[in-house]
Amino acid sequence: MRVLVIGAGGREHALCAAIARSPLLTRLWCAPGNPGTASVAENVAIAADDVASLVGFAQREAVDLVVPGPEASLVAGIADALAEAGIACCGPTRAAARLEASKSFTKTLCDEAGIPTALWERFDEAAPAHDFISRRGAPIVVKADGLAAGKGVVVAATEAEAHAAIDRLIGQGPVVIEECLHGEEASVFVLCDGGNAVLLGAAQDHKRAFDGDRGPNTGGMGAYTPAPALTSPLLEETMDRIVRPTLAAMAARGTPFRGILFAGLMLTDAGPHLIEYNVRFGDPECQAILLRLRSDLLPALLAVPDGALDAFDLRWSDDASICIVLAADGYPDAPRTGSVIRGLDRASAIPGVTIYHAGTVHGADGDLHAAGGRVLNVCATGATLRAARDAAYAAVDAIDWPGGFCRRDIGWRALG
Structure with missing residues (x-):
C-alpha cells in the first residue's frame, strides 16, 4: 500500500512511525516532513496547505491513502480535492472540518443536538462584545471563532483580561464568548x-x-x-x-x-x-x-x-505513555531558531524512550538545528506514569541543547 502523510511536526513523525510498522505498507511519503520523518518515510517538498500540488503528487505516485496531520490542509479542502481525483483520504471534507474551523458552527450544532457545552454568544464587532463582558463579568472565556493554531483562547480571570482579548482577537474575525466551566x-x-x-x-x-x-x-x-x-x-x-x-x-x-x-x-x-x-x-x-x-x-x-x-477493535498496551515538548527559547512569542542540538542518540538509548522531531533541520554543517517553536518531543512508556515520566526526563537531561527549554511538571495532575 502506498501512503502519503501530510505535515511536518512531531505528530506527523509519530504517524509515519506507526504506519511504517504495517506489513501492508509498500511505500511511505511525508509532505513536507522533517529530519525525523526522513528516517521512516521519503520527504516531499510540498507545503501542507498546497492542495493542488499534494493532489498532483498523489496522482503521479498512485497513492492509495492520504493521511493529513494538520488542520490547515483539511480546512483548505484536501479531502474534497482527493475525492474528486478518486484517492482515499483519512480526513473530513471542508464542510465537516467546520467543526474545528468555526467554533460558532460547533456551538450551534451542540445546541441543536442537545450536546452539553458552555453557554455562549458570538460577536462580529468589538463594541457589543465589550458590552457583554461588562454585563457578565469574569471569569469568562474569549475565543477566536476561526483557526488560531491553539493560541486563540483566553481564559480571562478579570474583565480587563477579557477586554484585552477581544481587542487582540477581533481583528482576525468573529469572537465567541463563553461561560467559564470549572x-x-x-x-x-x-x-x-x-x-x-x-x-x-x-x-x-x-x-x-x-x-x-x-x-x-x-x-x-x-x-x-x-x-x-x-x-x-x-x-x-x-x-x-x-x-x-x-x-x-x-x-x-x-x-x-x-x-x-x-x-x-x-x-x-x-x-x-x-x-x-x-x-x-x-x-x-x-x-x-x-x-x-x-x-x-x-x-x-x-x-x-x-x-x-x-x-475494528484496536488493541492497546496497558503501559502509560508521556510526551515532553522541548521548545526553543523565546517560544511561543519569538522562538530563537538556529541553535545546534546534540545528544539525541544518547537520549534515545534510554529504555522506553522515543524521540520525535517537531521543528528541526539539518544545517550545512551536518548538525541538527532548531527550526521552529516546538522542536523535539521526548516520549517514553512505562508500567506506570511515574516510570514513564522518569525515563522521559532522563532523556531530556541527556540532550545537549542550551537553546531550548521544557516544563518539568508534565503529568502533575495524575501524579500529584
Whole structure:
C-alpha cells in the first residue's frame, strides 16, 4: 500500500512511525516532513496547505491513502480535492472540518443536538462584545471563532483580561464568548467513518508554557495517556452524550464526519462538557497515544473513507505513555531558531524512550538545528506514569541543547 502523510511536526513523525510498522505498507511519503520523518518515510517538498500540488503528487505516485496531520490542509479542502481525483483520504471534507474551523458552527450544532457545552454568544464587532463582558463579568472565556493554531483562547480571570482579548482577537474575525466551566480538562480521540466511532484513547495535555501552568498559552508543552480523570464510565458517557450525537448531527446535515475527531472536554460536576472540537490528532497527544498502540494502524485508517470501522477493535498496551515538548527559547512569542542540538542518540538509548522531531533541520554543517517553536518531543512508556515520566526526563537531561527549554511538571495532575 502506498501512503502519503501530510505535515511536518512531531505528530506527523509519530504517524509515519506507526504506519511504517504495517506489513501492508509498500511505500511511505511525508509532505513536507522533517529530519525525523526522513528516517521512516521519503520527504516531499510540498507545503501542507498546497492542495493542488499534494493532489498532483498523489496522482503521479498512485497513492492509495492520504493521511493529513494538520488542520490547515483539511480546512483548505484536501479531502474534497482527493475525492474528486478518486484517492482515499483519512480526513473530513471542508464542510465537516467546520467543526474545528468555526467554533460558532460547533456551538450551534451542540445546541441543536442537545450536546452539553458552555453557554455562549458570538460577536462580529468589538463594541457589543465589550458590552457583554461588562454585563457578565469574569471569569469568562474569549475565543477566536476561526483557526488560531491553539493560541486563540483566553481564559480571562478579570474583565480587563477579557477586554484585552477581544481587542487582540477581533481583528482576525468573529469572537465567541463563553461561560467559564470549572473542572478538569481532558481530551478524547475517536476514529470516525461517518457513522461508526472507534475510541483511540484519552489524554491530558499542558497548554501553558511554564511550570505550574504559568505563562502564555502554547500549542501544547506535553501530554500523557491514559488520563486517570477519564474513567471508563466517563468515557462511555462522552461517547453517548457527545461523540455519537455529533456524528448523527453531521450526517443529518449531509456532511458526515470521516477522520480523527478530537473532543476537548471539561469534566464538570454535571458530567463531561464539550469545550471544542478539532478534526485531527492533537499534537503532542498523538505522540503519546500512538506509542501504546499494539494493532496495525494502517487498516484502521483505510477503513475511515471505506466506512468500515464497525469491524475494528484496536488493541492497546496497558503501559502509560508521556510526551515532553522541548521548545526553543523565546517560544511561543519569538522562538530563537538556529541553535545546534546534540545528544539525541544518547537520549534515545534510554529504555522506553522515543524521540520525535517537531521543528528541526539539518544545517550545512551536518548538525541538527532548531527550526521552529516546538522542536523535539521526548516520549517514553512505562508500567506506570511515574516510570514513564522518569525515563522521559532522563532523556531530556541527556540532550545537549542550551537553546531550548521544557516544563518539568508534565503529568502533575495524575501524579500529584
